[in-house]
Amino acid sequence: MQYMVPEFEVERNTSRCISCGACVRQCSYEVHYFDVDGKTVLADESKCVACHRCATICPTHAIKIKAYDMAYKPHANWTPVVQQEILKQAQTGGVLLSGMSNNKPYPIYWDRILLNASQVTNPSIDPLREPMEIRTYLGRKPKKLEFHKNGKLKTKLEPQIKLETPIMFSAMSFGSISFNAQKSLAMAARKLGTLFNTGEGGMHPGLREYSDCAVVQVASGRFGVYKDYLENCRFIEIKIGQGAKPGIGGHLPGEKVTVEVSNARMIPEGSDAISPAPHHDIYSIEDLRQLIWSLKEATQYKKPVAVKIAAVHNCSAIVSGVARAGADIVVMDGFRGGTGAAPTRIRDNVGIPIELALAAADQRLRDESIRGTVSLVAAGSFRNSADIVKAIALGADAVYVASAPLIAMGCHMCQQCQTGKCNWGIATQRPELVKRLNPEIMHERVVNLITAWNHEIKEMLGGMGLNSIDSLRGNRMMLRGIGLSDRELSILGIAHAGE
Amino acid sequence: MKIVTAGKSSFRTLNAEVREALETENDVRIEDVNGQRYIGAGLDRGKRLEVHGTPGNDMGAYLNGGAIEVFGNGQEAVGNTMGGGSITVHGHVGDTLGYAMRDGEIYVEKRAGSRAGIHMKEFREMQPVVVIGGTVGAFLGEYMAGGTLLVLGLEKHPDRPIVGAHCATGMHGGRIFVRGDVPEENVSEHISVLRPGEKDLADLDRFVREYCARFGKDFDAIMQVPFQKLVPTTSRPYANLYTPN
Numbered sequence: 229m230q231y232m233v234p235e236f237e238v239e240r241n242t243s244r245c246i247s248c249g250a251c252v253r254q255c256s257y258e259v260h261y262f263d264v265d266g267k268t269v270l271a272d273e274s275k276c277v278a279c280h281r282c283a284t285i286c287p288t289h290a291i292k293i294k295a296y297d298m299a300y301k302p303h304a305n306w307t308p309v310v311q312q313e314i315l316k317q318a319q320t321g322g323v324l325l326s327g328m329s330n331n332k333p334y335p336i337y338w339d340r341i342l343l344n345a346s347q348v349t350n351p352s353i354d355p356l357r358e359p360m361e362i363r364t365y366l367g368r369k370p371k372k373l374e375f376h377k378n379g380k381l382k383t384k385l386e387p388q389i390k391l392e393t394p395i396m397f398s399a400m401s402f403g404s405i406s407f408n409a410q411k412s413l414a415m416a417a418r419k420l421g422t423l424f425n426t427g428e429g430g431m432h433p434g435l436r437e438y439s440d441c442a443v444v445q446v447a448s449g450r451f452g453v454y455k456d457y458l459e460n461c462r463f464i465e466i467k468i469g470q471g472a473k474p475g476i477g478g479h480l481p482g483e484k485v486t487v488e489v490s491n492a493r494m495i496p497e498g499s500d501a502i503s504p505a506p507h508h509d510i511y512s513i514e515d516l517r518q519l520i521w522s523l524k525e526a527t528q529y530k531k532p533v534a535v536k537i538a539a540v541h542n543c544s545a546i547v548s549g550v551a552r553a554g555a556d557i558v559v560m561d562g563f564r565g566g567t568g569a570a571p572t573r574i575r576d577n578v579g580i581p582i583e584l585a586l587a588a589a590d591q592r593l594r595d596e597s598i599r600g601t602v603s604l605v606a607a608g609s610f611r612n613s614a615d616i617v618k619a620i621a622l623g624a625d626a627v628y629v630a631s632a633p634l635i636a637m638g639c640h641m642c643q644q645c646q647t648g649k650c651n652w653g654i655a656t657q658r659p660e661l662v663k664r665l666n667p668e669i670m671h672e673r674v675v676n677l678i679t680a681w682n683h684e685i686k687e688m689l690g691g692m693g694l695n696s697i698d699s700l701r702g703n704r705m706m707l708r709g710i711g712l713s714d715r716e717l718s719i720l721g722i723a724h725a726g727e
Numbered sequence: 728m729k730i731v732t733a734g735k736s737s738f739r740t741l742n743a744e745v746r747e748a749l750e751t752e753n754d755v756r757i758e759d760v761n762g763q764r765y766i767g768a769g770l771d772r773g774k775r776l777e778v779h780g781t782p783g784n785d786m787g788a789y790l791n792g793g794a795i796e797v798f799g800n801g802q803e804a805v806g807n808t809m810g811g812g813s814i815t816v817h818g819h820v821g822d823t824l825g826y827a828m829r830d831g832e833i834y835v836e837k838r839a840g841s842r843a844g845i846h847m848k849e850f851r852e853m854q855p856v857v858v859i860g861g862t863v864g865a866f867l868g869e870y871m872a873g874g875t876l877l878v879l880g881l882e883k884h885p886d887r888p889i890v891g892a893h894c895a896t897g898m899h900g901g902r903i904f905v906r907g908d909v910p911e912e913n914v915s916e917h918i919s920v921l922r923p924g925e926k927d928l929a930d931l932d933r934f935v936r937e938y939c940a941r942f943g944k945d946f947d948a949i950m951q952v953p954f955q956k957l958v959p960t961t962s963r964p965y966a967n968l969y970t971p972n
Contacts, residue, residue: 313972325971454789454810496849496850496851509826518785522785525739525765525769647971
């Protein structure tokens with residue numbers, strides 16, 4: 229006995245159901261099944277995760293997934309979710325493990341920030357008729373530029389990454405997501421003139437042809453890290469932390485280490501892939517400096533090196549240290565960032581919102597006069613183009629997105645990535661599920677999404693009377709807070725609406 | 728063989744000079760090395776460096792099949808994330824020797840610091856080997872996922888253990904050989920201490936012979952003391968840690 233009722237209810241409209249069995253075949257959680265008569269379709273609702281695959285593919289729209297209608301004696305503290313989590317742990321003795329991102333109702337500061345627009349003076353610009361620049365360069369910038377007499381640049385520039393949009397795809401390893409999902413992102417990145425990120429799982433040979441739009445990650449487990457991997461990318465990202473699980477490492481269970489995953493990670497099939505919480509050669513900023521420069525040496529200074537940290541309480545000081553250690557790009561990942569698996573308690577309770585972390589870090593780097601030398605990338609849940617415009621005005625050079633393109637590919641936020649049973653072919657390694665995701669089609673959907681966002685960004689820029697995203701970067705005059713305390717406004721470095 | 732003198736050059740200048748020398752030569756000798764870091768980082772197969780003096784941290788990082796021989800002591804992170812090749816150190820080395828090493832071999836004549844061979848891993852024909860002639864510090868083979876670690880404990884101080892505390896914490900693959908008795912209190916949970924099997928003995932014979940050849944030691948004298956083998960009791964130490972939510 230499970231001691232608990234199902235979370236969801238499958239409502240089947242029998243007058244519409246034609247017993248085609250699509251739901252039975254499609255559900256990897258084995259919710260739907262045929263009764264002994266071979267015709268009537270029944271459901272074991274206790275297994276349903278509300279991924280909506282069945283309801284979406286049902287040709288007669290006969291299926292609805294509803295919240296299980298169960299009355300509890302009202303209690304504001306001991307909610308049904310709280311009780312269910314206790315019951316799960318009482319049953320198994322296990323650490324609660326969840327996928328995707330923090331689902332608790334913490335403040336979303338993006339929704340408390342408003343953008344400016346020009347009126348009368350400094351008139352707004354129409355992006356449909358006038359050039360609008362959103363091209364973005366990442367990499368270490370010199371403190372000042374020197375020129376020869378003929379106007380040619382004298383200063384030797386560090387390698388720069390040219391992006392046609394300030395939007396990149398965040399790290400998602402092969403293993404946590406399927407090859408087809410990763411390939412869709414790689415194909416989309418190439419079409420969009422941006423980058424995808426291999427995550428810490430090494431590079432699948434099938435993606436080698438996309439190395440010109442790849443970011444490769446070096447994490448504590450060093451999976452798949454070898455010279456060839458480091459040389460075949462646009463930049464290298466050292467992963468120190470992840471917004472969804474700051475302070476802990478990763479753990480890809482042996483069940484997900486298939487032949488192909490084992491090839492990319494370069495570990496035996498079926499063995500656990502454990503990324504320890506820290507890099508055991510990094511115990512200080514000086515040690516981080518050592519890893520950054522060892523990567524630069526090994527790639528002969530041709531690749532910028534980024535360092536990704538989770539947004540935590542002292543992150544502005546950490547970002548400053550990371551920048552001084554020699555990182556060309558610093559990535560901050562907020563506590564709403566996604567993951568293939570994280571302990572629920574960590575996912576929901578550790579870290580801080582990217583809005584506050586970004587504003588604080590940008591200010592700190594400015595105060596120390598080093599903001600201009602390093603690129604700052606924000607990650608940790610950008611839901612739409614307005615979030616991105618606000619992030620850039622708060623000081624980001626570019627952003628990483630992952631959940632949004634996954635939703636474009638079918639993700640319905642059921643938060644069960646850790647089970648490896650993703651019915652949408654995204655967070656799974658099962659061949660029969662992976663093949664449901666066709667990269668030829670899915671990359672187009674991702675391209676559509678980012679193309680639309682690019683256009684929206686241009687429209688918002690034009691409305692503010694700006695014709696270049698560089699003019700928005702760190703331009704907090706374009707932001708106003710609404711319903712925020714003085715303290716919040718001061719950390720964000722913005723005035724209140726009406727001021 | 729081309730000779731590069733390190734002296735007081737910065738690591739960046741020195742390594743650029745070494746790389747330039749390696750473009751035309753397969754063997755390069757670096758003299759008067761004074762702690763310059765990243766020597767031989769990513770050195771390719773067919774290339775060989777001879778290092779005289781004291782190389783700095785991360786020597787031979789991401790080594791890509793090349794060979795490095797050090798006449799002196801190594802510092803921290805020798806062979807970090809090494810992908811293949813060979814490193815020989817005629818002396819001691821510091822901490823995190825062979826971190827996350829995937830293939831190749833490291834032979835250290837004398838002692839190694841803490842966290843030697845951590846996160847070593849193997850993959851098919853890639854079977855990394857680390858041989859340490861002296862004793863070794865704490866956290867030997869932490870998170871070890873594959874390959875072979877061998878500790879000979881030669882010239883061991885009577886008051887010091889052959890392997891430090893927390894040996895093989897979180898180990899889930901590979902094998903560690905220790906010559907003589909392993910201090911039980913220093914070996915982590917979920918680790919079995921066994922007698923080497925037939926294949927182990929054959930491998931041990933090969934590794935010890937290689938050690939003796941590189942450093943001019945007496946094979947028979949070393950083999951007089953029996954070896955212990957440390958292996959994890961499970962390859963899935965955290966298999967039952969989680970419950971889906």
